[in-house]
Amino acid sequence: EPEVTQTPSHQVTQMGQEVILRCVPISNHLYFYWYRQILGQKVEFLVSFYNNEISEKSEIFDDQFSVERPDGSNFTLKIRSTKLEDSAMYFCASSVQGLGSPLHFGNGTRLTVT
Amino acid sequence: KNEVEQSPQNLTAQEGEFITINCSYSVGISALHWLQQHPGGGIVSLFMLSSGKKKHGRLIATINIQEKHSSLHITASHPRDSAVYICAARGGGSNYKLTFGKGTLLTVNP
Numbered sequence: 091e092p093e094v095t096q097t098p099s100h101q102v103t104q105m106g107q108e109v110i111l112r113c114v115p116i117s118n119h120l121y122f123y124w125y126r127q128i129l130g131q132k133v134e135f136l137v138s139f140y141n142n143e144i145s146e147k148s149e150i151f152d153d154q155f156s157v158e159r160p161d162g163s164n165f166t167l168k169i170r171s172t173k174l175e176d177s178a179m180y181f182c183a184s185s186v187q188g189l190g191s192p193l194h195f196g197n198g199t200r201l202t203v204t
Numbered sequence: 205k206n207e208v209e210q211s212p213q214n215l216t217a218q219e220g221e222f223i224t225i226n227c228s229y230s231v232g233i234s235a236l237h238w239l240q241q242h243p244g245g246g247i248v249s250l251f252m253l254s255s256g257k258k259k260h261g262r263l264i265a266t267i268n269i270q271e272k273h274s275s276l277h278i279t280a281s282h283p284r285d286s287a288v289y290i291c292a293a294r295g296g297g298s299n300y301k302l303t304f305g306k307g308t309l310l311t312v313n314p
Contacts, residue, residue: 121300123300125302127245132305132306133247134304135300135302138301140300145300146301148301179245183247190235192237193239193249193252193302194249195247195248195249196246197244197245197246
């Protein structure tokens, strides 16, 4: 069965550094999402992406964050200057037809900012 | 702003028991998702529903739109069902944003 794949599974970075989290959504999916889960807390929506543009973003997704689909298969989340509070598990998800269809999640990237 | 509440937060059961996890939300929604998160962190989508009832194997999800409430039932529970179960709601005028509950940690003992 097709899967959403995320790399790396664990990323350690120093505060102030830029990180790029990578995701390969399922190939026929058109809608892409990033979520994060700080340890012990709820999963939170960050951003949705469709037709090569952001369709919706949360208040968490400030100017430090950006998303890109650089080559038609990868979907990336960039954090420009990481802060300690960015430490979390970041999940990529994709769906065929927005939230009217089931979400498929990747296994997540655990980001640790030191 | 939609608030999504789940109960119970923790649930311990013996193998074979019937399990119910509840989810309530504060504003009208267009769909509700039930998700399963295993200890390693990966999330699997179980159900997406906007009305009525859905069944997949031993899992049943129901939703009552008028009462703003959904339930996830597991029949004949098994230790491999041990996981965190999360409900997430789409609504409030948003097409893309899901609001998540805190999750219910289910432990099924053999």
